[in-house]
Amino acid sequence: MSGPAGVLVVGASAAGLATAEALRRKGYRGGLTLLGAESHPPYDRPPLSKQVLSGTWDTERTRLRQPATLSELDSEIILGDPAVGLDVATRTVRTASGLALSAEAIVVATGLRPRTLPGQGELTGVHVLRTLDDSLALRPALLAASRVVIVGDGVLGTEIAATARKMGAKVTLAGPQQAPLESQFGSSLGNLLGELHAEHGVCLRLGTAVTGLTGRHGRVTGVRLDTGDELPADVVVVAFGATPATEWLAGSGLRVDDGLVCDSRCRAAEGIYGAGDVARWQHDALGTSLRLENRTNATQQANAVAANILGEDQPYVPVPHFWTDQFDTKIQVHGLPNGDAEVTIVDGSTAERRFVARYQHNGKVAGVLGWNMPKQCRLRRQEVVDALSAPVP
Amino acid sequence: MKVTVDEEKCCGAGQCALLAPEVFDQREEDGIVILLDAEPVESLHTSVREAASMCPAAAIELGESS
Numbered sequence A: 001m002s003g004p005a006g007v008l009v010v011g012a013s014a015a016g017l018a019t020a021e022a023l024r025r026k027g028y029r030g031g032l033t034l035l036g037a038e039s040h041p042p043y044d045r046p047p048l049s050k051q052v053l054s055g056t057w058d059t060e061r062t063r064l065r066q067p068a069t070l071s072e073l074d075s076e077i078i079l080g081d082p083a084v085g086l087d088v089a090t091r092t093v094r095t096a097s098g099l100a101l102s103a104e105a106i107v108v109a110t111g112l113r114p115r116t117l118p119g120q121g122e123l124t125g126v127h128v129l130r131t132l133d134d135s136l137a138l139r140p141a142l143l144a145a146s147r148v149v150i151v152g153d154g155v156l157g158t159e160i161a162a163t164a165r166k167m168g169a170k171v172t173l174a175g176p177q178q179a180p181l182e183s184q185f186g187s188s189l190g191n192l193l194g195e196l197h198a199e200h201g202v203c204l205r206l207g208t209a210v211t212g213l214t215g216r217h218g219r220v221t222g223v224r225l226d227t228g229d230e231l232p233a234d235v236v237v238v239a240f241g242a243t244p245a246t247e248w249l250a251g252s253g254l255r256v257d258d259g260l261v262c263d264s265r266c267r268a269a270e271g272i273y274g275a276g277d278v279a280r281w282q283h284d285a286l287g288t289s290l291r292l293e294n295r296t297n298a299t300q301q302a303n304a305v306a307a308n309i310l311g312e313d314q315p316y317v318p319v320p321h322f323w324t325d326q327f328d329t330k331i332q333v334h335g336l337p338n339g340d341a342e343v344t345i346v347d348g349s350t351a352e353r354r355f356v357a358r359y360q361h362n363g364k365v366a367g368v369l370g371w372n373m374p375k376q377c378r379l380r381r382q383e384v385v386d387a388l389s390a391p392v393p
Numbered sequence B: 001m002k003v004t005v006d007e008e009k010c011c012g013a014g015q016c017a018l019l020a021p022e023v024f025d026q027r028e029e030d031g032i033v034i035l036l037d038a039e040p041v042e043s044l045h046t047s048v049r050e051a052a053s054m055c056p057a058a059a060i061e062l063g064e065s066s
Helices: A014-025 A067-072 A132-144 A155-166 A182-199 A295-309 A374-389 B015-019 B042-054
Strands: A006-010 A031-035 A076-078 A083-087 A092-095 A100-102 A105-108 A112-114 A148-151 A171-175 A203-206 A210-216 A219-225 A230-232 A235-238 A242-244 A267-269 A272-274 A279-283 A288-290 A321-326 A329-335 A342-349 A354-361 A364-371 B002-005 B024-026 B033-035 B060-063
Touching: A006 A014, A006 A100, A014 A031, A014 A295, A014 B042, A105 A295, A132 A235, A148 A155, A148 A219, A155 A171, A155 A182, A155 A235, A155 A321, A182 A203, A182 A321, A182 A329, A182 A342, A182 A364, A219 A235, A272 A279, A272 A295, A295 A321, A295 B042, A329 A374, A342 A374, A354 A374, A364 A374, A374 B015, A374 B024, B002 B033, B015 B024, B015 B042, B042 B060
Parallel strands: A006 A031, A006 A105, A031 A076, A105 A272, A148 A171, A148 A235, A171 A203
Antiparallel strands: A083 A092, A092 A100, A112 A242, A210 A219, A219 A230, A267 A272, A279 A288, A321 A329, A329 A364, A342 A354, A354 A364, B002 B060, B024 B033
16 A cells, blocks of 8 residues: 555654554555654553552553564654644644654644643642653652542542552542542442442542632642532642643644544544544544544554555544553443443442443443453443444434 | 563453454453464464554564564
């Protein structure tokens, strides 16, 4: 397969690297450039809230590829130089250091930026967790902390709470939902996750939004809740969502609406594609536009983008998948379960804390969730595939 | 081609078993990868390469580029 004369991938994390690898695997031999904002070679993010934070892995283990494997990619890798602008007509990306990089095809894989609370930048002791450097900064803070508050009742917040608790910190988890991950898991399994945290000594302050931070002499002292209460803390981790890193596309003429808007081929404009957390694309089988912030999507979407760059013209119609490890519990989710769906336990039992749950919406399987049953859950994934491929009534 | 897996990195996603079921399976109890064939025949190389690249935990390493 010949493909374009040159491909520039903006973003050197999981999606960017996987795009480059998929292009080569599919036989592309043209010029390939990988541009990364961070100075680290491509590394993996899921361990940052677990193994790296807890100190069980050194940073070297998070490398996505060994140096020899990276050099086999036969690509130019530019690190520590964020993209600052894109000219769509000439397909030229400008970087912070002043480079102008042009290519026949450009892949936008710039990921996410964590949301922050007002005033967060002026207070020490307040952390986010997105990058390797964030994780390395948070670890000593947690070890020295006397009281930690995690703001955020989603996947990242609960993972950090579990890790911080295992590290011995006194942890409070705050968020607006009645139970952690309730909007995805529904109330019964959200409550089960809440129980797991409570059993391990995490204090849950849920069902109440966090309105801001309190501080003294430039140091955080706690978080304020919309009930008027204040949760005292000397370390606060803000993990209540992230926004697509699309600021650098301002003025490019590309459509940005909670992510770079792409068609069913993950194409934002002629020769310009989006992959990973940053991309919102049209999922033909679900009949809606979707943006997925998970690790599996980063590689799967990269694969689809590489195929389309090389002219395969295939819609990207994945079965979404994510997993989370919290304490000794491994949770796998295939499909898109949501809080309103009807939940049935189809393997194992909640009493044993080992089961697969099926989520049905209007009689159609929307997703399956495995709780300490990853293989059985993966086998049930087919039910989601069947529901996706069934004709829309 | 020589395939190795890092059980400690494996997150139990099972993508490898979906993409190359002749070469990868998962343990019943915890979903960790089982390597069924460390030296797969050439006809399987494409799917094994895809599985290694698509592994969301980068737990599959391939030796030799042939």
